[in-house]
Amino acid sequence: MNKLTHNFAAKVTAVLLFTITVIMAIGGLIGIYYMSEHYFFEPTVDRAREDIFEGITRRYANIVFYEYFDIYQNDDMPSAEYIRRYEEYFSPANTNFLFNLKNEKGEIVLSNYSGQEIQFSRTYYYEQHNDGGAKETYTIECFVNKTLSASDSYASAEYWINTAYSMRYVIVAVTIISFIACILLYVFLMCSAGRRTDRDQITPNGLDKIPFDIFFGGVMIIGIIVLDVFDTLLYRNTAETIIIITIMAAVYALLFLMLSMSFATRYKLGGWWRNTVIYRIFRFFYRIVYKIFSSIKYLLQHISIIWKAVLALVGLAAAELFIILLTAYRLEMQLLIWFFGKLLLVPLILFIIIQMEKLQTGSQKIASGDLDYRVDTRRMFWEFKKHGENLNNISLGMSRAVDERMKSERFKTELITNVSHDIKTPLTSIINYVDLLNREDLPDGTIKEYVGVLVRQSSRLKKLIDDLVEASKASTGNIVVNSTRTEIGVLLTQAAGEYEERLRSNELELIQNQPEEEVYIMADGRLLWRVFDNLMNNICKYSQPGTRVYLDLEKVNGEVVITFKNISRNPLNISSEELLERFVRGDSARSTEGSGLGLSIAKSLVELQGGKLDLAIDGDLFKVILKFKTVR
């Protein structure tokens, strides 16, 4: 089938066959129509014969009657030749039609009947105005010769009637078969429309270039004309009309086939409506309207919001003025319009205010650092939507930057951890061998002094590495915080106990002030101890011997404030901000051991637990203030 649809010869054959089948189907249909009209589908042939004979008989009767008046009642007698032909035509040798024409009185005025055996009789009545204007009734008794010895219409009719009667079901069958074949061929031709032997894709031909609606309209108009012609022809049921009708029907069927195939080709190509005049006209107007609208839109989009507002206000004012002028002297009308106008305006203004409020909330959240907040722009309009989207983009960009930052910080921590891990292995060897060297029986003097430096500095290096790892972890929040309810007083007592001896050996006196009641905070005890450890360690290292150290615990407005106070041994000519920076130490000479990370670590750890660490320097008085929220 696929191959056949591409074959040109097959297509031509199909078109020819289609024409033939259409002719056969239409001819058959007309035939069946005639046959059913003339009772051919009755059980016997007699009824059909009677019907057809009646038609012929009436025709003969008409001729007889009107010719009679033309010939015999006419003042101008026709020629003898004419009369002879008339009489010859109706002589029993030439016709099987037999008649008696009777006048009003029942006298036979004309006859060719001489007592032959007959098979069919009819009587017709005619009215004729005579010279005086009165009506006269004539009667024609018609008969058909039983033997049909003459070869006239009856004889040929008899022959056709018998043939058609015996063939009636064959004709029906042929018609049906032709119909089916015609439909199949039509389908096949639809499939093959647009196909060519040498091409895979659908190829349109010349007909397909005609605008489809014009093509379709043309075929339809021709159809209407053809139907009209049929209508007039159908009453003249002669053989010629049947042939003309059949040919016309066939030609029209071909035309319709072309239309169908053209439609099929266009449909297969897609967008069959594109090549129509109507579509082109619509498209033309659509384009004009679209251009107008898009230029208005462009204009509206590209004027500033101020001009938009001005336009809207001017429009509103103009509308109001118009209404006032229109309803002048009709106060109740004006009031009504005023009322409905406000009814519309108030929700609009409220709506605008709600949007502004939403935007404000969003910007406030973003400003306060909630970068995950998104303004819900789904129900916003105009400039508000744009603004909301801008805000969202800002917060998105910022949270992306923060994420990026976090990632790089984590990477840094990992790097520091890994590097310090690698440093630790050689450092272990150094510490061990320095220690071994120190155990050797060294001569006093420079060598012993040098080894002493090595011992001191290698242990400092060890501390520095540990602090570095911890500082980087604490500052990037890479530490797991297990916050539990912690009694801060107990922790303070524990820390004081831990440092009691070191303080005493540094000639420092610790004075603790804490309230009687138990004060609880949410903190990770271990991390908080590390903070206290660092701070106490600093106090021991940097305090002036012989002074007092204060460790105060106060509860102020739902906050617990812990203050470490001590007197610095060296003058503190450095700001508290600088002290909190990494690697900055109170003694600029850096003579004491320490990494300079202690305070920085303490601050990070306190912040990780949700607290605050501040420094205060007042002359030689050094204060560290910790603040936490209390819990019950």
Next chain:
Amino acid sequence: MYNVLICDDEKDIVSALKIYLSSENYNTYEAYTGRQAIEIIKNNDIHLILLDIMMPEMDGITAMVKIREEYNIPIILLTAKSEDTDKVLGLNIGADDYITKPFNPMEVLARVKSQLRRYMHLGGGKVKTGRITIGGIELDDKSKTVTLDGEPVSLTPKEYEILKLLMEHPGQVFSPRDIYKRVWQEAPYGSESTVAVHIRHLREKLEINPAEPRYLKVVWGQGYKIEQGEEV
């Protein structure tokens, strides 16, 4: 003469440890990978292993799992990993103790000595009446004496009372106030720091590294407790 196996891929560290251990009259064996360590343990009578975690061929953790399948020898992990999770993993898998790098040689010696004493002398863990044993600490309430890994520890009466209180309730946290009330038998009135000082002294006497105690633990912000020792 005890046989100690030192296993570390860093040759310098092995030699240094060897010098220290030899000076304390230990017989040493050296291995540089986990595989070598297992070989040596099979062919020799080893009493203690110092095992590094990060080693080529077979790491310390894998080697330890293999060793623990057959032997009950004390294992001390040497590790540059100071992460808490690593320590917990090592101890859970079967280490008796751990030392983080860079280590103090004296601490290594002390821990080796402690493990060996417990392994060689107190391995049976005999239970005697009137005695409380937690890890290497043994408290005899009749003679009011305390021994650590079999060696006597001299404690003051208050220190002894505190230790007894904690050892009688292993795992339970006592606040400084509770301890003061129970030991001094009077109201504290701000004297809780005395308890903290005593605990500090106790830790110095009982722990090899008081900053990282094995038994006498500080629960910061809550109190103190004693635990069965980390090798549990």
